[in-house]
Amino acid sequence: MATLSTKRLFAERGVNMTITVQHVLDKLMEPVNKLPNTVDTLKFGDPNMEVKGIAVTFMATQQVIEQAINLGVNFLITHEGLFYSHMDQTVVEESKVYLEKRRIIEESGIAIYRFHDYIHRYQPDGIMVGLIEALGWKTYVEKNQPTSTIVKIPSMSVREIAEYVKRKLGIEFVRTVGNLEGTCTRIGLLAGYRGGGALSILLFEKEELDLVISGEGPEWETPEFVRDAAYQGKRKALMVLGHAESEAPGMKYLAEWIKTIFPGIPVHFIPEKPIFQVV
């Protein structure tokens, strides 16, 4: 993602220059025109602080934050919010869960930046780039769109794709709708909470897709559309990965990119366990 000139610029400055939190933020936001309203703000810490090490994660759970602190990094980049709300609206200010998490963060002095809107506006979407990379489907990309990517793969059944996706992403299960034995070549990929009808049903019809693979979405929209379509004998299926499962690869990819931009700074990707257990 970095151009050669920016890489050279930093190389010329040398690894011993002081990199501040603001330097990192500037690099991360550079590919996108400034967004007037965004959740991508520095939630904790001082933009002028020198960065000693960077941790990148999909979701800054308390365990992830503690791991970052134990790794000796002082700057954490998270895709999703710290306090269980996309817009960072705290539901219960006096909650002991919130207060303990906030105390751990403040006592450690770690800086935490939410990097969500900007990376989704990279061209192509940086989160999607990481997902495609993890799936090994880069050569099959037909087109990248702002909220989805269309891939055309050699013909596989839904069941085969499920097994392939699980192996590639290292996940235990996916949830599917439609005929597992149906064959697919045209697939729409939608990372995160883009599984709703307004995006996914539209994509099915506009792009004549056999399969949509998405992160998360309401159950009565796209899943029910696919159920009816499959009942009618149409070749349509849905595979729901889970929100984190669809976006964590993008943040892992980001960590690799950051290493190349700031070669003098240790950069770690911190994964989390799947949010749900199936019982």
Next chain:
Amino acid sequence: MATLSTKRLFAERGVNMTITVQHVLDKLMEPVNKLPNTVDTLKFGDPNMEVKGIAVTFMATQQVIEQAINLGVNFLITHEGLFYSHMDQTVVEESKVYLEKRRIIEESGIAIYRFHDYIHRYQPDGIMVGLIEALGWKTYVEKNQPTSTIVKIPSMSVREIAEYVKRKLGIEFVRTVGNLEGTCTRIGLLAGYRGGGALSILLFEKEELDLVISGEGPEWETPEFVRDAAYQGKRKALMVLGHAESEAPGMKYLAEWIKTIFPGIPVHFIPEKPIFQVV
């Protein structure tokens, strides 16, 4: 739910009186003050049509509609919308999936009514009454609130509750967050799409709950709150049933109630298969 007097009124009129679709709608809406904006409208059919038989379902999939037609009923009551959108906004008007489903309905002449907002406003929420009944937890109800019910059960582990709930609701799996061996007594129940943080996190804190059992909600809100809480050693867990799994029992219960109000009319509850397969 029917008062003795309304039951008597219908009994006095006799089973041979003509019951129209509008008669049924009037009875269903009777317990609630008229709602100015509601999705609860007659989607197909004539309100003056004589009702020969009634089918009740959670989700009027095409298969359910065909089953209703095959059962010889001419009036179907569904909780969720026909065309994959809560507000009945059709995403793609020219979709062959929509058009085929619409054709089946129109050719059959079946009347279809969406019964969602009114039943949720029954006191207590009619959908919740059916869920509590199916779970056998009626005697444990501590209080009913507009969007949730609090039950206090004899102490059980999350794992034991999961097995109990699966058996009682006849479902294959639930998804959980938190320690499966943690014990629970105070449980908050939220049917349908009430699993989000604004309702569920608030309820956890306000009611000092050990467990929330909900239908569906975004993954980054309540699930992540519970993950952090459990990591902090707090006794909190989450059990996600699925949207249909949490609300279908309420529609089944409704079918039983309608039988008592209109004893001369055949009434069927039509279940659907779970929307997702876990692969």
